[in-house]
Amino acid sequence: MIGKRAAMAVLTPGLVHTPVTPFTREGDIAFEIYGRLLDFHLASGAQSLALPMHIGESVSLTDRERRDVLEFAIARTKGRVPVIAHVSESGSANAAALAGHAQEAGAAGVIATTPYYWTPPHAMLIEHFVAIGAATELPFFVCNAPDEMQGTRITAGLCRELIAKVPNFAGVVDLGLDWQFMIQLMTEAPRLRPGFQLISGTELMVSAAAIGATGMFSSLAAMAPRMVRELYELCRAEKLFEARPVQEQLAALRQAMKGGGVAGFKAAMRVMGRDCGEPRAPVLALEAVSLRQLVSALDAIASLRSEPRGW
Amino acid sequence: MQSPVTPFKDDFSLDLPTFERLLDFHVRAGATAISWPHHKGESLSLTIAERKRFAEAAVRVVDGRIPVTIHVSALAVGDTMELARHAQKIGADGILAITPYFWTPSLAAIEAYFVRLCGTIDLPVISYNSPSYLAGVEITGELMSRLIERLPNFIGVKEASFNSEKFLEISRAALAVRPHFALLTGIEYLLPSIPLGGVGSYSAAGSICPNLCSQLYDACMQGDWPRARELQYKVSWLWLLFRDQYPSSLKGGMVMMGRPVGPTRPPLPTASKERQSHVRSELERLGIFDSEPHGW
16 A cells, blocks of 8 residues: 655555554553554454544643554554554644654654644644644645634645645545535645545545545444445445445444543443543543433444444 | 526616526526525515515416425515415415524524424425524424424425535434435535435526536436536536625626626625636636537
8 A cells, every 4th residue: 555656655545443542540551452452443444543543532642652652553553554643733843743753653644633722824724734744754644623623624725735835745634524625625636736635534424435535534443343344345436325324324323422522432432342441631431321321322323233342 | 406696787676587588598408496586696685575576477487397496585584474475376386495594593493483484385395504604503403303293394405514414414314204305405516415315406506507517416316426526526616616705706607608697786796807707717717618508
């Protein structure tokens, strides 16, 4: 999957699983369980890994831990799949340092979203992404996640500018789900940069695939890897009408998981027999009532019964 | 489905002969239905009397060749009800109504509104969901399924969120209750919606490029995704061209296509000569003049 093209390596990540970060009761990273979790993802159809994403509580890991987690994952997977490093930070230099580390550690690509906290205007976004791109030769994916980033969005105009300024800008991972943006992006960007990729940042892939998305980032693959794989393959084969039933099942699962955040996600992991502990502070574990609601919501999703339990 | 613009004379009064010609053009150019006056038809800049007068003209000119629905949304709910009753009286085939303007109504208020509207007439009612233009006010999936269960003439939605999650929320909820509930997109976002159960759309660019619109619809229904993608990119590029101060630039473009429909009523501007020539060069670049009808 990785080859040389001009100065930039090409990475077509395909189906990308985004694992959680397991913690011990004391709140340390549970590397033994993390290893088991990564093995599970690889055995369940991951074509790449991206970590630690927000679902992996990247913002609750120290700088040292983020580097440790990446190095551990690269060592554990031994080149069987590409590992993409998530390097989002508030400060451009901090993000750039993580991007530089990712390359040294042997990652296959980097991904970053907009800077935290600053509600950045256009020029600030450009500067931030230019700094990250310049810190590495790896393919660099920009993540559009307006719901997670206080409404800050990636626009097609921003991407046009980034293509001119960032030679390793490889594509957009989209969690915004906005058809107007995705279509405009795919009308313009691949003409300016052949091979430019739109990657669905969620399991809602059918519309994105119709528009031209060639990959998918999935956190729900930790719960329902079979459905995720089926959806991904139908989308890649352009069997979009056939993909609708499994798309609707995954939309139902996503909706059931929506209120609980990472605490709900980790509770659901336990329900599936893959206990990765509780989230780190300041996120609280799910309280009893919400937990019961989540468990009954998951019970109601029939297709979840054919998904693997345990490791 | 086509939603014609509203032609005006230079003094901004209604231009009935041009409206009649435009309606006939849409029918001949392959429209599967006519719906008037959408926001593109400057509904909110017309008086209630003007809306009734042109609604009558639309029903008369189309003359049963294809269905005609009337958009009845008005600032005052009383006017909306009046327009709905009028649509029924003149023999329209259905009505379209957006969630109420301005008040950012609660879900309970939206529900009460559609219950009242659907009870006022026997005609089929298509709802119109446009959260990005209405401060986030929207019909949720849950409310949609409740309305379908309560109201036999609540038959479809014009969905203008243009968002995968919103569309799936509504399609899953609605089609589970009524499998033939009509999921229509606000403008021609057919490529991302048809695989998820969408059955059609209203059109933004249909008065410029009716052939392109029909080709896109056919390619999507046939599941010819590579071709649909190419056509969708083109149609959506036109939307970017027309979106700003819609329908001002669209009316400017119609001049270039040999179908002039006069100015746009304030507060919207009328497309300047410079804007018109920008539109012309984009239409040229996309090959629209070669593939689409010129004149009436």
